Amino acid sequence: MTYFVLFLGLCFVFGGLAVASNPSPYYGVVGLVIASVVGCGWLLSLGVSFVSLVLFMVYLGGMLVVFVYSVSLAADPFPEAWMDWRVVGYGVGFVLVVVVGVVVGGFVEYWKLGVITVDGGGMSSVRLDFSGVAMFYSRGAGMFLAAGWGLLLTLFVVLELVRGLSRGAIRAV
């Protein structure tokens, strides 16, 4: 079980590498989807299932869907592939940066692996993260209202940024 969680951690790094060295935004979105699915699996194996499902629904099902069709708006019709020499060069360079950082920083403590999980934290029928997020409504009400206000303001910011009707010609895109 520990090795499976380590494998998920390794796949998370490879997803991040795929996003960073993408030949085209299509492949960058694939790397981001892989990284978020693997991250959800990692959080599930740690026991915090609520934050994992929040990541899945809000991030993968909300934000990444919007990114995918923005990529279809903005990307080239004939993208490069992975085996272009520039892309491979970028990938090898990034891996080299991480490896050099690990070696220079000292390889002493990375063997310390361990996978722990959570319990109820005093409440008998829910786990730790359920009871933690429920504090948003009791002790964290001020931050909750601030976040809601920020989301409402963002809606108006986005509407102003993409308005094309009265501030210029109606554009085809």
Added chain:
Amino acid sequence: MSGMHLSFYSAFTLSSLGLAFHRTHLISALLCLESMMLSMYIALSAWPVENQVASLTLTPILMLTFSACEASTGLAMLVASTRTHGSDHLHNLNLLQC
């Protein structure tokens, strides 16, 4: 640093390097920014597990909220740039020429 911490730390570093070296498209930079937010979310979620403190679970949820705001603003700027210049290539954003 334990093995799991190294994992999301290096994913964050790789994404920030990808943001620094973005090449052609604006949306590649936005994807690297999203990947940085993802690794920060996972790091903040691992914190209540390690310390067994329930109220630290608020931090990743709050971070995800503001990350959604930032992603939507970035995509709105991408759409505005595509409507103005026809594509989102970064060499179109050349008002500050040196």
